[in-house]
Amino acid sequence: MISSVLSQHMTRSYTRRKLTYRAMYALLALASLIAIIPLLSIFGYVLTRSLPGLNLAFFTHLPQPIGETNGGMANSILGTLSLILIASMIGVPWGVGVGLFLSEYPPGKLSSVVRFSADLLTSVPSIIIGLFIYTLVVIPMRRFSLLAGGIALGIIMIPTVARSTEELLKRVPMHVREAGLALGLPRWKVILRIVLLGHSRAIATGIILAIARVSGETAPLLFTSFNNQFWQRGIDQPASSLPVQIYTYAISPYEDWHQQAWAGALILVLLVFFMNLVTRYILSPRGSRK
Amino acid sequence: MNPNSILEVKDLHAWFGSIEVVKGISMVALEHTVTAMIGPSGCGKSTFIRCLNRLHEESPGARATGQVLLENRDIYEKKVDPVSIRRRVGMVFQKPNPFPSMSIFDNVVAGLRLAGVRRSSTLKEIVEHSLQAAALWDEVKDKLHALGTSLSGGQQQRLCIARALAVEPKVLLMDEPTSALDPISTGKIEELLTELRKKVTVIIVTHNMQQAARISDQTAFFLSGELIEFGETSQVFTAPKKEQTERYITGRFG
């Protein structure tokens, strides 16, 4: 008697649960689709607006004065790559070092202060970092420079790299470190050769994400590397970069420059996109196997 | 003292912060024997063996006092470098832990290579020798350059044994080495132990009473950081002297 009532009830509630499940699934799928729309439309819009301006000259020529054709952003592309290089030279070892300190050494006052500062630094608007480097580097040197821009981007990278490294290394089980210690290896060798090298791929992922983030930064560069319409002449000279060049061209009244700004934007989007793809590949099971 | 004693512990105490987890243990392990440590979780047996290679002190807030004589020299003497002790007292852990992103070959020679041994002919010889000693050679000899982590759990654990053996320790500490393994892999490691004791002295922590009974010569029963009973395994498991041991091994605890 009771079991038949129960089974009837079960059948009914099972049907209802199935329906609820399907409805919720449809709702969430729709929400996700809507979320992708801005991304796709931005990409599509940039693509359609930039295609007419894209040609070989864009990649090989310097910007031209207004009225002349065949201008390009070769120096800006090169400038952005140089900025990333300098920023990485500062941000990567520094960030990884801080991450190591936070994850490998016993938690204490210093480490909690460092961790808190890193979190604060992440949330400081990048324009403030630009101002900071302006007073620290640009004013004493009396000129905008590639170096100042690189330093600014490097500083922005530090907390991101540090925190991602820390989180990653914390996930390395304690007994892997102990295995190293138990083999009679000094602690620093265990950290460097086993913990760090053993997870270099994952750490590289964090680094690439940090690079992708800073490569689109514009605000800090306005006060540091500024801009330059010619080939770079030295590390202590103002430097052109894609974001600043796009900004300059986009706010100009000239149709030709607008066209170029769109093309620059596409290159920048593709650069970030490409870096994300590389990360994906590294993280995929296929990429992580030797 | 006994001429065959390789490890003699005298009044060893260990703390985590202010909590004393090992409370004055004294015992002797003879050369080429297997000593099993049994006792309920949290009785201090793992901490105890981690004091025998000075690994305990690597945990935050951990310290130990007392004497541990390894071949008649106290490893807790002030000028002794813990790193040098760990090369003579190897350890195998509960979970198989081959080094990530290292090949089987690299795993085995990790200790030697990082200690500065470079000659590839020497390394090759040691790899074969250690893997054979760990009864893994036949299974991996054709894929020495595959990742250590690509092996099965039981193979990984034998790889860890090979890695520990490669530095030719005098004593091998094992902290529940088979608790994460299936019965077949467990059986292989137990078989291996009877071979290993010809080369090294083994001290093994285990929760599996039958395992302790099968593989060990002496058994030590720990309870709340104290050594309740220490004796011949056959005696401890058939006619233990202490009531607490009796209750523990017959499952009447609590």
Added chain:
Amino acid sequence: MERHFDTSLRELKEQLVVMASWVERAIEEATQGLQLSSLERLENVYELEKKINQSHMSVDSACLKLLALQQPLATDLRLIFAIIKINTDLERMGDQAVNISRNAREYIQAPPMKPLIDLPIMFQEVRQMVGVALDSFVKSNENLARDVLQRDDRVDALKNKIFKDTLEHLKTHADQIEQGLTLILIARNLERIGDHSTNIAEDVIFALTGEDVRHASQAATIKNVLKSSS
């Protein structure tokens, strides 16, 4: 904490105690049958022996099962080990009761030889010995078990006395040689039952204390020899 295993052990013990009571009855029937010249009572022994044999097998298989499934250690292991051995001893005691019954039938069917004097004393002694041995097992009492070991010497002495007296008697009564031999066999059967009781007592002591008291005098001798030679 009561374990499931304890229930199994208790059931096993109970089964063994029931079997022991049959063994006691078998001995009782065999000895009384002889004393009272009752063929009927001698007949009862065969029925009892059948039951004992069945119980023997079922206790064995229960022990085997517990060993395989529970993998007992320490006291548990010693108890099961003792039960296995006591089980065998009980079965043998049953066999001896049958032997006595068979010999007694022959003895009472033949012309009477002489009044039985020592044999009834031996009956008494052996029955008590068996009783105390089984009691020590049921009550897990080490003192009772040690008492059994003391009694063994008395039983042996009685047996020797019966041997000697019977032989003496046969020297002058050569025509009664068959009855005489039967008498000697019965004394021997009784002595064996006493030995089995001793075994049971020794197993009980081992189960309780882990001490092996068997061949104690022999072990002591070996020790002394080693001591004096070193």
